[in-house]
Amino acid sequence: MALQSVRGFHDILGDDILRFKKVSGTARSVLKRHNFEEIVLPVVEYAELFQRSIGEVTDIVQKEMFVFKDRKGRVLALRPEGTAGTVRAFIQHKLYAKRPYTKLFYEGPMFRYERPQAGRYRQFHQIGAEVFGVQEPTADAEVISVVYKILNSLGIEAVIEINSLGCKECRPAYRQALKEFLSTKEENLCKDCVSRKERNPLRVLDCKEKSCQMTVKDAPKTVDFLCDSCNEHFNKLKELLTELSIPYRENSNLVRGLDYYTRTVFEAVAESLDTTVIAGGRYDYLVEELGGPPTPALGFAVGIERLSLLLKEIEEQEGLYIVIPFGNVQGYALEVAEKLRNKGKRVEFSYRKGGLRKQLEFADKLRAKFAVIIGEDEMREGVVTLKDMESGEQSKIKADEIV
RNA sequence: GAGGGUGUAGCUCAGCUGGUAGAGCGGGGGACUGUGGAUCCCCGUGUCGCGGGUUCAAGUCCCGUCACCCUCCCCA
Missing domain, CATH: 3.30.930.10 (Bira Bifunctional Protein; Domain 2)
Structure with a gap:
């Protein structure tokens, strides 16, 4: 096996x-x-x-x-x-x-x-x-x-x-009273309760068997004792x-x-x-x-x-940023990811292979809040393309200014 | 410990009275090295839970076993 x-x-x-x-x-x-x-x-x-x-x-x-x-x-x-x-x-x-x-x-x-x-x-x-x-x-x-x-x-x-x-x-007085009560009703109790009655009479009280529940209704109550x-x-x-x-x-x-x-x-x-x-x-x-x-x-x-x-719904985690390197920009993209992490953001650096399309599908799959797209253009200009995955809006902003 | 149900691809499941395994979803790849949340195309040999038996032949029948689910016992 x-x-x-x-x-x-x-x-x-x-x-x-x-x-x-x-x-x-x-x-x-x-x-x-x-x-x-x-x-x-x-x-x-x-x-x-x-x-x-x-x-x-x-x-x-x-x-x-x-x-x-x-x-x-x-x-x-x-x-x-x-x-x-x-x-x-x-x-x-x-x-x-x-x-x-x-x-x-x-x-x-x-x-x-x-x-x-x-x-x-x-x-x-x-x-x-x-x-x-x-x-x-x-x-x-x-x-x-x-x-x-x-x-x-x-x-x-x-x-x-x-x-x-x-x-x-x-408690002893109650226990005694309950035992006596149960003894008179033995024929109405289930098998388990008949044996329970001696060993642990209190447990008869929360038996789920219908006949026991009916019987127990009239039983002496702890609070009265x-x-x-x-x-x-x-x-x-x-x-x-x-x-x-x-x-x-x-x-x-x-x-x-x-x-x-x-x-x-x-x-x-x-x-x-x-x-x-x-x-x-x-x-x-x-x-x-x-x-x-x-x-x-x-x-x-x-x-x-x-x-x-x-628990019905699970708490949403803090919004995920996914850094998508595109082309020969690994070092720069990694730096951007680190900056975001230093700001306390939850960041995934994508290792996903494939074109931008696949990358964004991946971002979707991870339920990312933002995609940080970094191609060679971005690197040259010292910016990143920040895309809001929900609205689809995106803009180029300076690497230091992403929040 | 007692009773019942289930067990086939990662997931959900189909597979009629035994004849040698399929679908959807997911995943991967791809006319696309720059744009996702129903574009298209391609990709499935998986111990059919495990072991044994019946049979020419078993996912499909029988027995056992394991696991999960439900009820009881008990308990969080």
């Missing part, structure tokens, strides 16, 4: 790279304005880190991790997400001791051994951010507003859904979002697949794709569970490929 990339591992090129960069650049610019600092994390970590953070019984850990042993027999894994590594770094470098709170963001490839589909790859890319050390809902509001701004500046239509899962105090402080936190968050004019939808069935979430969880759902493009939430116990001091935290991750899929 011909040489080929590994299943689920894809190249990104052509127009896709423009979309990819736009998503990445937009997210970075929003994050920068919110003063998040970048951290570049390793792609490989001890597998244990993910088992302990994401949760032993989750699908990500059980069947989707790329796990392998190195030469010393250490059990390593390709990171399936970015939060665990960020938390590990936060603890390892004792960032909690340096500032009252810390805001970080990361970008890079993540790996999950899943069945590839549209917008789903085994190597995909996320840009994510985390806030450590703030328990106030203002941090939740900031993070959600970052998500909103990213979507907004990208012109992408997605609905932000929020929910609260409660904390150590109130929140303790006073969780309730206050959630209400305050909603107030803040309203104040910030961030549209959101409360979805009492929203739960997340990772074990570490507490209180606020949220997703940006693109209805056109019927998929989640950005997701996140609070994880107030994770830092402590991984060996750090008790530190409330929250974050989110953007699926770059998925957002790219929603």
Whole structure:
């Protein structure tokens, strides 16, 4: 078989790279304005880190991790997400001791051994951010507003859904109530949900099976079981979002697949794709569970490929100048090209063979904004012929005066 | 991990009941060493995804395999 990339591992090129960069650049610019600092994390970590953070019984850990042993027999894994590594770094470098709170963001490839589909790859890319050390809902509001701004500046239509899962105090009671409710309705649940009911009852809430959805409508809701402080936190968050004019939808069935979430969880759902493009939430116990001091935290991750899929038009690049040498004028033409580049222009020096006709066809093909035609006449006079490729107008101007 | 679909030239695809591969677009070249965004002319041996089988003969049938797409699981 011909040489080929590994299943689920894809190249990104052509127009896709423009979309990819736009998503990445937009997210970075929003994050920068919110003063998040970048951290570049390793792609490989001890597998244990993910088992302990994401949760032993989750699908990500059980069947989707790329796990392998190195030469010393250490059990390593390709990171399936970015939060665990960020938390590990936060603890390892004792960032909690340096500032009252810390805001970080990361970008890079993540790996999950899943069945590839549209917008789903085994190597995909996320840009994510985390806030450590703030328990106030203002941090939740900031993070959600970052998500909103990213979507907004990208012109992408997605609905932000929020929910609260409660904390150590109130979640157990809810879990119990839900379990009991589900037990009475077992005959209405799908096969998956019957087994899920014990292992991870919350997940039954967002099952797509119709009969499950019908059943779940009457199920107890997380928000009805929140303790006073969780309730206050959630209400305050909603107030803040309203104040910030961030549209959101409360979805009492929203739960997340990772074990570490507490209180606020949220997703940006693109209805056109019927998929989640950005997701996140609070994880107030994770830092402590991984060996750090008790530190409330929250974050989110953007699926770059998925957002790219929603990007309609790609940004026009800066207008291209194509320098067309014609005859024995190579040196002079090259000089002109350099001058333009020094002025910051995007310049292609044409290596295309053939007459002027072919050259202009080539310019057209590259979607050049201007053709800088340089023949022997031009060289003799110390000028160039600048042709506006859209209007077709052209004029001779001095080499130094092209803008 | 389960189910379904697809796989022929760079791209989109045609190829009927098996007989030895085509079109459009793109690309290259050309009466044009000075003018493009539907001027004209010329140019296609590509492992018909891969491997095996049936057959005198397979792109065309059978089996396997790989990849992609869709649904489920799960998730960004």
